[in-house]
Amino acid sequence: MSEIIIHDERFRRLIIGHARLERLWSGGRWVEGPAYFPAGRYLVWSDIPNNRLMRFDETDGSVSVFREPSHHTNGNTTDRFGRLVSCEHLTRRVTRTEFDGSVRVLADAFEGRRLNSPNDVVEAADGAIWFTDPTYGIDGDYEGIAAPSEQAGSFVYRVDPASGQVEAMIRDRVQPNGLAFSPDGRLLYVADTGGTHQPGLPATIHAYPMDVAGRPGKPTLFATCREGFYDGFRVDKAGNLWSSAGLGVDCYAPDGTLIGEIRIGEIVGNLCFGGARFNRLYICGQTSLYSYFVNTNSAVRPASGV
Ligand code: MG
Numbered sequence: 001m002s003e004i005i006i007h008d009e010r011f012r013r014l015i016i017g018h019a020r021l022e023r024l025w026s027g028g029r030w031v032e033g034p035a036y037f038p039a040g041r042y043l044v045w046s047d048i049p050n051n052r053l054m055r056f057d058e059t060d061g062s063v064s065v066f067r068e069p070s071h072h073t074n075g076n077t078t079d080r081f082g083r084l085v086s087c088e089h090l091t092r093r094v095t096r097t098e099f100d101g102s103v104r105v106l107a108d109a110f111e112g113r114r115l116n117s118p119n120d121v122v123e124a125a126d127g128a129i130w131f132t133d134p135t136y137g138i139d140g141d142y143e144g145i146a147a148p149s150e151q152a153g154s155f156v157y158r159v160d161p162a163s164g165q166v167e168a169m170i171r172d173r174v175q176p177n178g179l180a181f182s183p184d185g186r187l188l189y190v191a192d193t194g195g196t197h198q199p200g201l202p203a204t205i206h207a208y209p210m211d212v213a214g215r216p217g218k219p220t221l222f223a224t225c226r227e228g229f230y231d232g233f234r235v236d237k238a239g240n241l242w243s244s245a246g247l248g249v250d251c252y253a254p255d256g257t258l259i260g261e262i263r264i265g266e267i268v269g270n271l272c273f274g275g276a277r278f279n280r281l282y283i284c285g286q287t288s289l290y291s292y293f294v295n296t297n298s299a300v301r302p303a304s305g306v
Pocket of ligand 1: 119120178232270
């Protein structure tokens with residue numbers, strides 16, 4: 001169990017003693033955005049600089065290109081109907097791949113100006129799409145195309161499921177990145193990688209309480225990264241938060257205590273739960289796709305309908 005570090009006895013119940021880290025594929029430049037599709041038992045993820053979406057077939061272990069060019073897609077998620085929702089750096093928009101294969105734009109502007117470069121995305125219980133919009137896709141030509149920001153900052157946005165209206169919901173982060181809701185939907189966790197642009201700024205995850213109208217309130221600091229950054233993360237059914245954290249995955253109890261780690265050995269960008277029982281962590285680590293079976297399940301089971 002060399003890749004497992006237990007900080008708190010609560011973590012012991014969440015892992016499987018004889019499970020091992022599996023490297024499923026390698027050959028990317030910077031991979032992120034895993035999204036699992038239970039009906040087809042496959043995983044889609046982004047190889048951002050290589051401008052492609054990849055696909056891992058869980059039934060036979062094969063890997064293929066899912067979409068190329070991908071418009072330098074970064075974060076992906078699977079909505080409740082099993083549709084792929086993607087954050088595209090190059091085209092600075094959030095899209096949804098429909099049942100007929102067409103690609104529909106969900107958001108590409110706010111207040112008449114282009115978005116920065118949508119980074120990560122989740123679906124709320126009411127069907128709204130929430131996404132972060134830092135500047136990484138317009139900071140240079142590696143993960144998109146360099147361009148000035150047209151927005152007053154890097155915000156967290158909500159796309160209304162009925163009207164399609166795009167609204168800035170969180171404006172107090174420097175570079176909001178990964179995001180996820182608690183199982184009961186009462187907290188929205190948001191990672192901030194602002195230290196890439198303001199040296200000395202701590203890498204954090206903040207928890208925003210959601211009011212009855214579904215709006216985020218004053219945040220509290222949930223966790224501070226000891227090394228590197230928190231990028232993407234997901235929450236299990238008990239509310240434990242599994243996050244990318246430098247060269248590994250950190251697991252935090254709902255009270256914010258770091259209870260354990262999985263050492264990966266590459267910089268982890270993002271992860272998600274998948275597998276037929278949603279107990280398999282798929283982990284995007286820099287150049288490679290990894291998986292690790294755990295003794296818990298995802299809080300959110302995509303494609304479960306309404
Ligand atoms: Mg990210």
